[in-house]
Amino acid sequence: MEKNDFTEKMRQWLESFLKRKLASTHTVLEVLAPTSSLAKLNNEHIKGLQNYSSWDFKPDVFGIIQDKTTKQKEVVLLNRSTSALSLKEIGEINCYARLTKSTFVFLASTRGLSSEVNILLLDDDIRKRILQLNDGGEITIFAWDEKSDSINQNSIVPFNKKDFLLD
């Protein structure tokens, strides 16, 4: 799949996932595929978020949701790749997630995790260090099955996120 097509597919998936999953707790304000770094986008929702001016990076898909009770705006990140995911991509989104204090963070690939990272992530300590974020959030990784046009159910890492992602 072409990178741009995959980005748009992931944007649509994330928007529909958030609307379905968070219907009772959050309003989905916007899910977009940024064309420049977040700090440079002329977007009202982004400019209402704290410290946005230091967000000098461009995630593939960026979502803003709003807690229905507290009215607090929260950030959702998704990066996509058409090659197998390595520590490079995971470290990158980990850094973005910590900077933005994202509520949900996803990493998707049509090729899934590289086998070397797959093995590394079997180690509990290493997995926690790589995927867990400072404020309790966690990066969720999955492979996108082009044939079925859906998430490959067996690819989700960490495993305990399966129910959250698939039901």
Add this chain to the structure above:
Amino acid sequence: MKSITPTFSYFLGLITGRGHLFHDSKIIAIEFSHANEYAEGIAHCPVCGWLATNNGNGLKCKNPACGKPVDPSVKKTYNQPVSTVESLKNVIIPFLSKEIGANFDITGNKTMTLLVVDFKDYEKVFDEVLSHFVPDMSFDRFHIPKAIYEVEKASKIEFINGLLDTSGFPSPGGWLNRDGEKGHGRMRVYFQLVRNWHLPVEIDNFLRSEFGLPIHTIDWGHPNIRDANLTDFFNARPTTWSREHQLKFFPEYYGMFKFRISSKQSLFDELHNHNVATVFKDKDDWFPPSKVTTGKIKAYHPGEQDLRIPEPARKHFDAFWQINLAMGCKFLGELQKHSKNPEYFALTGDSKGDGDIDVLMRERDAISAKLKEEAFAKGAEPTEKKLRKEQDAESVLESSLYEPLSDYLHEYLTKKYEEDVITFDTSAGNLNLFLKNRNPSLLEVFDYCDQYRIRPDIVGFLTKTRRIAFIEAKITSLDLKAIGQLLGYCFVAQPEEALLVSNKPIATSLVMILKARPDLLEYSKGKRIKLGVWTGKSLESIEI
């Protein structure tokens, strides 16, 4: 709220021009940009005193009766980073410190100096500053604080002084082709306003209403203004129009203001004195606007609907003042309100004229569409693409850094830990395989590395204490992506030291982020990635 003093106004001006507010860390970072290390002053002919400009074959006097070649050494040269740091240390920080309780720190590089104002122990002051900008957090969104419209004149002047120090640029390169009574060429100073679409009009209106000052023009970062002929669009630079906006003015009317950055003030004085000596009688104010005649209609540009442009200006314009009107210029608004036909005025700039708007729009639409067609038919040579390819070919290969950095790491670790150290270039493959294939005896000592399927560029082994250290090398400026990559390796291997090194200077924007969020570099309790610049001979560490 306590009354706003001139000092506090100046601080608000600095922030409005180039400030970032970091709520969580109680930090305000203010950018002082100087794209070129050296700025040059005006060249005047030593024989007749007229302006001399570069005609492609060196400097030549503009006086038709003289026309002599002029040696470039007549121009004064200013080292901008040096003068900015000195002015901050010796003038600006002492001035601000008298009233503003905070810790001041300076950092930066050749292209930007950053003033970091830390309010951790002065939260009340921080909250007060914040109250003037709520809910906005960065200079690309700030408005002129409402309170500034109410303060006494001295404070209003200081507010503009603050704006000038951060976003004001006196440069002889911006001269206008005008004849004066005693010479040629009218110098201009400009406010450079980055991604902020409110401020150009707000500053224009503020200067006009509070001080009665003329503005020559607003050069909007809009495709119809910056790339009216679609030249950049066809030269592989389709979005160069999206740079900053420039509000240009003639310095001879602005003597009541001052820059505290010494190089800027010296340049301003040069420009001011030139215009005064050359004698220009016309104020050359853009207001009231000039009429948009058929010959001034611009081609449609594919960038007109770009999302970087805010909605009121996300459309086609034929003149810069039409964007002023769209962005809320109160002077144009008044003129429009009292014009014979407001819609006709918005299209033509003619306050007394009238006509069928649909017919007028159809006529103009046809011209814009035709101009666009012509531009597309003409196209352009992809010179920029070629240029970039050549530059890429010249780039230093990342691999050329590995050997000197490996030597550096060896020396650094040996000195610091006083034990035997071995360093390797491991960039070609995974660390565990490197050890298995190339150094099995070392793998026996560092058996825990057997599971490390990671590939940092250089690894150092402290053989006695069985600790490891990494270097990740880059030939591009360090960014969050590079930090993320090394973080990934560090989360896995928990090295004793991890260094991220580039042969390019670090972007000041990254320094700013890391000053506010040093925790981004942390990969284990008490352990952080260190950053450095490789000069070719030594490593200069970057203190965060």
